[in-house]
Amino acid sequence: MAQIIDGKVLAAEVRETVASEVQKIKAQGGTVRFAAVLVGEDPASQIYVRNKQRACEKVGIEFELHTLPATCQYEDLTTLIRRLSADVKINGVLLQLPVPESVVGNRLTEILNLIDPQKDVDGLTIANLGKLADGVNGLVPCTAQGVLYAIQSVCPDLTGKNVVMIGRSRIVGRPTSLLLTNHDATVTICHSRTRDLAQYTRNADIVVVAAGCPGLVTAKMVKKGAIIIDVGINRLPDGKLVGDVDFVNVEKVASAITPVPGGIGPLTIAFLLKNIVVAYCRQRVC
Ligand code: NDP
Numbered sequence: 001m002a003q004i005i006d007g008k009v010l011a012a013e014v015r016e017t018v019a020s021e022v023q024k025i026k027a028q029g030g031t032v033r034f035a036a037v038l039v040g041e042d043p044a045s046q047i048y049v050r051n052k053q054r055a056c057e058k059v060g061i062e063f064e065l066h067t068l069p070a071t072c073q074y075e076d077l078t079t080l081i082r083r084l085s086a087d088v089k090i091n092g093v094l095l096q097l098p099v100p101e102s103v104v105g106n107r108l109t110e111i112l113n114l115i116d117p118q119k120d121v122d123g124l125t126i127a128n129l130g131k132l133a134d135g136v137n138g139l140v141p142c143t144a145q146g147v148l149y150a151i152q153s154v155c156p157d158l159t160g161k162n163v164v165m166i167g168r169s170r171i172v173g174r175p176t177s178l179l180l181t182n183h184d185a186t187v188t189i190c191h192s193r194t195r196d197l198a199q200y201t202r203n204a205d206i207v208v209v210a211a212g213c214p215g216l217v218t219a220k221m222v223k224k225g226a227i228i229i230d231v232g233i234n235r236l237p238d239g240k241l242v243g244d245v246d247f248v249n250v251e252k253v254a255s256a257i258t259p260v261p262g263g264i265g266p267l268t269i270a271f272l273l274k275n276i277v278v279a280y281c282r283q284r285v286c
Pocket of ligand 1: 143166167168169170171172173190191192193194197210211212213216231232233234264265266268
């Protein structure tokens with residue numbers, strides 16, 4: 001049976017470090033402040049933002065929520081993002097995704113790039129993704145950092161490991177594959193157009209899946225002793241939350257596996273907090 005990689009325990013470790021860094025900053029008279037922008041009334045997004053707020057408050061980061069109705073204009077959003085980016089009291093700015101298409105159309109990238117890269121705590125601006133591609137220190141997307149941390153909790157050295165990354169989104173797949181490559185893993189990126197996915201996963205020492213397809217990774221697709229990182233979050237019709245891995249059966253083949261819930265989700269929020277403090281320190285040069 002595989003070792004369960006407990007994301008809640010790992011996230012608590014990261015949060016503890018962040019909380020002590022925030023305490024040090026406060027002791028020197030500083031304030032770490034984070035602004036989240038929420039457009040529309042999507043219930044899932046409201047929950048995600050509330051979780052971020054709670055997480056910030058627990059470690060002493062000041063949290064501001066800026067909401068716009070789904071009926072707002074594109075320019076209302078750009079004005080708000082520009083204002084928050086320019087506000088010297090704010091250290092981190094995040095636009096909660098997805099943003100209603102009626103507001104952004106196909107201009108989401110343009111909007112994200114209005115966030116000052118130094119405050120881009122989601123790491124999704126072209127500047128930060130470019131730095132990641134170049135292997136230099138920018139702000140790295142939170143889920144990618146969570147995946148790396150989870151892997152390193154059971155396999156500290158990724159050098160030469162064969163990793164299969166299923167998913168190539170801007171938010172998860174691409175940055176994660178870049179980050180793991182920067183840690184000397186040999187990364188193969190698979191996606192919905194990949195022919196015979198199992199041919200790749202069967203040779204992988206580590207499989208990371210972020211596809212949004214329940215049961216996509218089955219036991220037959222996994223090499224004995226592989227590490228399985230499940231980023232997927234899917235709500236089944238009966239209300240149950242599952243990942244992209246057939247957990248019950250893959251657990252019997254893998255050496256370590258992340259559960260859903262309680263795996264990469266908590267780590268993603270913990271690394272958001274970490275990025276906010278990193279952003280503060282780079283802005284203040286502390
Ligand atoms: P996207 O829909 O943007 O991307 C999904 C990716 O998976 C795409 O690259 C797609 O390929 C690929 N894909 C879809 N179906 C298959 C398939 N059958 N075989 C192989 N590849 C496939 O999703 P996100 O990256 O935003 O999120 C992925 C999952 O991770 C979701 O379940 C999401 O809820 C979850 N998530 C979890 C987080 C966490 O903190 N745990 C954080 C963010 C997301 P193509 O490019 O060809 O379309």
